Amino acid sequence: MHVAVHFHGSAEGARETAQEVEAAGGSASIHRADLYDPAACRALVAEVLEGGELDLLVPSAANFERVALDEIEDGHVSRAFGLNAEAPLHLALAAAASLRRQGGAIVFVTDAALTRPHRHYLPYLMSKAAVRQLMQTLAVELAPEVRVSAVAPGTVLPPPGLSPKAIDSLVAHIPLGHVGRAEDVAEAVAHLAASELVTGHELVVDGGHRLGA
Numbered sequence: 001m002h003v004a005v006h007f008h009g010s011a012e013g014a015r016e017t018a019q020e021v022e023a024a025g026g027s028a029s030i031h032r033a034d035l036y037d038p039a040a041c042r043a044l045v046a047e048v049l050e051g052g053e054l055d056l057l058v059p060s061a062a063n064f065e066r067v068a069l070d071e072i073e074d075g076h077v078s079r080a081f082g083l084n085a086e087a088p089l090h091l092a093l094a095a096a097a098s099l100r101r102q103g104g105a106i107v108f109v110t111d112a113a114l115t116r117p118h119r120h121y122l123p124y125l126m127s128k129a130a131v132r133q134l135m136q137t138l139a140v141e142l143a144p145e146v147r148v149s150a151v152a153p154g155t156v157l158p159p160p161g162l163s164p165k166a167i168d169s170l171v172a173h174i175p176l177g178h179v180g181r182a183e184d185v186a187e188a189v190a191h192l193a194a195s196e197l198v199t200g201h202e203l204v205v206d207g208g209h210r211l212g213a
Contacts, residue, residue: 001026004048006061008034035061036082041090045098054098056193057106059088063127066120076123084127089134092148100145107189108135112154112206132202139200147199149192154206156180175208 003021005028007014018028029051033044048054063083067076092106099106111128113121132150139148155170158179171178188205192198204210 002051003028004051005030006035006044007032008061035087035091036079038086038090041087042094045091045094049098053102054095055102055104057091057095057099057104058109058189058193059091059106060109061087062109062124064121064124067123068120069122072123077126080123080127081130084124085130085134088131092134092138096142096146100142103145105147105149105193106135106138106142107192108132108148108150109185110135110150110152110202112152112204112210114152115204115210116212135202136200143199147192147195149195149198149200150202151185151188151192152202152204152206153185154180154204154209156185156205157182173209174206175211178207180205180207 001021003018003026005014005017005021007030011030011032014030018030021028029048031044031047033040035041035044045054061083063079065076065079088108095106098104108131110132111125113125114129114132117125132152135148135150138146142148155174156179158167158170167179184205188203192201192203
């Protein structure tokens with residue numbers, strides 16, 4: 001298995017991810033691109049395809065800006081949609097032909113908060129709602145060759161600086177009693193990528209938080 005790892009500013013993180021893939025017995029390459037640029041999205045896919053066809057695309061880069069409702073400016077909206085919604089679209093379009101040839105899959109990343117919205121994240125959540133619609137529409141457009149689904153993480157890896165009290169407050173509303181791990185999201189992605197009869201589905205990974213406990 002070969003994994004192409006994208007990065008923009010986090011080269012060290014990309015190298016660490018590649019090393020983990022190799023330690024698990026696979027091979028990996030790292031690729032830098034500014035996904036705000038549609039041409040760069042297409043060039044990234046073309047670069048990856050130089051090494052072979054694609055079986056799976058997982059667009060996961062995201063802009064996660066906190067902004068109060070009365071402080072929202074044009075830039076907040078354009079940054080959210082540019083990286084969170086438009087980049088996944090351009091990547092999927094560029095990869096579609098290869099994925100069709102391979103009978104592959106796309107797994108997008110949305111957000112469990114689309115069901116229970118948080119304050120101060122309106123542009124972000126609007127853009128993730130667009131990704132959900134993108135997923136459902138591409139599931140129809142690319143069928144039957146390509147399966148398209150999404151993972152909707154809840155609280156995974158709480159933001160740096162969040163106090164223990166704030167984390168405890170979050171956990172109190174999660175029926176399973178703990179926040180998620182990156183591995184939980186990765187396992188959900190792997191499940192959707194392997195499921196031959198699942199497409200157009202959003203798998204929520206939030207410990208039951210959406211149930212309103």
